[in-house]
Amino acid sequence: MKGDFLYQRVYKDLKNSILNGKYKTDSKLPSENELCESYQTTRLTIRQAFEELRKEGFIYKIHGKGTFVKAEKRSLGLLSFKGFSEVVGEGHLVQTRILQKPVCKSFPLIFFEELSETEQEVGCIYLERLRFADQTPVMLEQTYLPNLELSVNTKTTAKLSSICDAPLVNDSLFKTLQIQFEIEVVGLEQAIRAVESEKYIAEMLRIVTKSPILHINRRYITNKSNFFIYSTLYCNTDKYAMSNNF
Amino acid sequence: MKGDFLYQRVYKDLKNSILNGKYKTDSKLPSENELCESYQTTRLTIRQAFEELRKEGFIYKIHGKGTFVKAEKRSLGLLSFKGFSEVVGEGHLVQTRILQKPVCKSFPLIFFEELSETEQEVGCIYLERLRFADQTPVMLEQTYLPNLELSVNTKTTAKLSSICDAPLVNDSLFKTLQIQFEIEVVGLEQAIRAVESEKYIAEMLRIVTKSPILHINRRYITNKSNFFIYSTLYCNTDKYAMSNNF
DNA sequence: CAGTGGTCTAGACCACGAG
DNA sequence: TCGTGGTCTAGACCACTGA
Numbered sequence: 430m431k432g433d434f435l436y437q438r439v440y441k442d443l444k445n446s447i448l449n450g451k452y453k454t455d456s457k458l459p460s461e462n463e464l465c466e467s468y469q470t471t472r473l474t475i476r477q478a479f480e481e482l483r484k485e486g487f488i489y490k491i492h493g494k495g496t497f498v499k500a501e502k503r504s505l506g507l508l509s510f511k512g513f514s515e516v517v518g519e520g521h522l523v524q525t526r527i528l529q530k531p532v533c534k535s536f537p538l539i540f541f542e543e544l545s546e547t548e549q550e551v552g553c554i555y556l557e558r559l560r561f562a563d564q565t566p567v568m569l570e571q572t573y574l575p576n577l578e579l580s581v582n583t584k585t586t587a588k589l590s591s592i593c594d595a596p597l598v599n600d601s602l603f604k605t606l607q608i609q610f611e612i613e614v615v616g617l618e619q620a621i622r623a624v625e626s627e628k629y630i631a632e633m634l635r636i637v638t639k640s641p642i643l644h645i646n647r648r649y650i651t652n653k654s655n656f657f658i659y660s661t662l663y664c665n666t667d668k669y670a671m672s673n674n675f
Numbered sequence: 676m677k678g679d680f681l682y683q684r685v686y687k688d689l690k691n692s693i694l695n696g697k698y699k700t701d702s703k704l705p706s707e708n709e710l711c712e713s714y715q716t717t718r719l720t721i722r723q724a725f726e727e728l729r730k731e732g733f734i735y736k737i738h739g740k741g742t743f744v745k746a747e748k749r750s751l752g753l754l755s756f757k758g759f760s761e762v763v764g765e766g767h768l769v770q771t772r773i774l775q776k777p778v779c780k781s782f783p784l785i786f787f788e789e790l791s792e793t794e795q796e797v798g799c800i801y802l803e804r805l806r807f808a809d810q811t812p813v814m815l816e817q818t819y820l821p822n823l824e825l826s827v828n829t830k831t832t833a834k835l836s837s838i839c840d841a842p843l844v845n846d847s848l849f850k851t852l853q854i855q856f857e858i859e860v861v862g863l864e865q866a867i868r869a870v871e872s873e874k875y876i877a878e879m880l881r882i883v884t885k886s887p888i889l890h891i892n893r894r895y896i897t898n899k900s901n902f903f904i905y906s907t908l909y910c911n912t913d914k915y916a917m918s919n920n921f
Numbered sequence: 922c923a924g925t926g927g928t929c930t931a932g933a934c935c936a937c938g939a940g
Numbered sequence: 941t942c943g944t945g946g947t948c949t950a951g952a953c954c955a956c957t958g959a
């Protein structure tokens with residue numbers, strides 16, 4: 430968990446208190462000024478923590494009254510850029526099956542923008558994962574990473590393709606990238622469509638071929654400039670809707 | 676346009692400069708400190724303006740380098756809580772056909788949360804609109820507003836059902852609510868599914884019955900506490916995907 | 922190294938809500 | 941009237957980028 434900054438510690442503490450039930454639905458959180466005293470800090474810092482929680486749909490604010498806990502979600506908040514486990518694991522049993530371990534190949538697809546020349550040249554590392562929530566397959570994810578050399582620790586560099594050699598940490602791609610390459614996902618662009626499922630996708634998601642699924646094209650933005658991660662997602666929304674908040 | 680606050684003026688100026696092409700894709704915006712001087716303000720204010728632009732996908736930042744203009748979107752950013760015209764009108768011809776003018780009826784549906792007792796009692800005002808982008812029907816929207824009495828100008832109250840008596844301002848529900856009732860939409864919860872289109876929906880969207888469409892349930896959060904707007908959206912994503920950014 | 926954005930302090934005034 | 945969140949000032953130190 431991120432914890433380098435004070436506002437992230439406040440965020441984490443409050444989030445845990447909400448998830449643990451210390452603060453229940455629609456109950457009032459401590460005011461900004463009270464939290465300033467608790468953490469010996471200023472309002473900006475508390476407000477940064479609140480802003481994170483608000484973005485993730487945990488709280489809402491009412492001017493003049495206070496900050497309150499939102500009702501629990503009944504769907505998977507998968508339209509944000511957090512990792513699958515982080516989002517879904519808050520209230521569901523999470524499993525991942527790796528259908529294709531990371532392998533090198535050429536870039537097969539056009540996503541939102543045309544790929545840069547560099548990206549086309551180096552090709553990509555491809556992997557395919559099937560995600561489960563409470564034993565139900567809900568999402569098939571095909572991921573493409575540009576096969577670049579990346580600087581690590583300001584001095585050394587590492588070939589990203591070394592990720593093909595060892596299993597993922599905790600089955601998590603994002604965690605593996607963070608630990609081995611200091612890559613952090615900081616943003617996301619996505620385009621969402623409703624489409625008929627092809628035979629292969631339908632079999633994986635255990636649904637009838639041609640039944641409607643969500644088709645999502647994503648470009649993840651990272652802390653390394655010009656390094657993007659591309660994903661295509663196929664989601665079965667029969668049991669769980671996809672959700673987000675603003 | 677919102678313009679009461681300095682950060683909103685900065686936001687508006689920068690957004691216009693981007694849309695007008697003064698700042699082109701991937702070109703660098705003035706630094707935070709430069710903008711501080713231009714507007715005779717402090718970094719927090721500039722950062723608030725940047726944060727708005729970042730949320731809407733207009734800019735991205737790179738630590739140590741600067742703030743840059745994002746590439747144009749090629750899909751409709753309709754997963755945010757901005758109004759249809761505001762989001763789609765930036766690059767497309769926008770039209771709205773009112774299929775059902777606002778009428779009073781009882782609440783027919785359960786959305787994310789159960790409705791409050793008050794909401795169940797007062798019933799709702801219902802309207803149905805078909806939205807076009809570049810002459811293509813892209814979205815059918817069914818909207819439900821609790822039929823409450825609302826305080827306006829701190830002293831007087833008005834029945835929301837008076838909205839049934841006159842046509843909408845600019846065909847915009849949000850604008851009408853803002854002008855007549857001082858209601859502002861400040862947030863959004865939504866759950867998204869892929870479903871087969873029913874006959875009526877398909878006819879309206881000019882697609883084949885049972886072809887896949889996006890089904891979105893929304894709860895808009897407003898500046899009036901305990902006043903929510905509920906909408907069900909059916910989206911044809913054949914031509915335009917729905918998009919957002921984080 | 923200078924310039925950039927990221928975090929943070931210690932205040933201030935305001936508009937809103939409720940009693 | 942008082943406490944709340946919303947906006948804003950005028951600084952500060954840091955980590956990152958590129959020359």
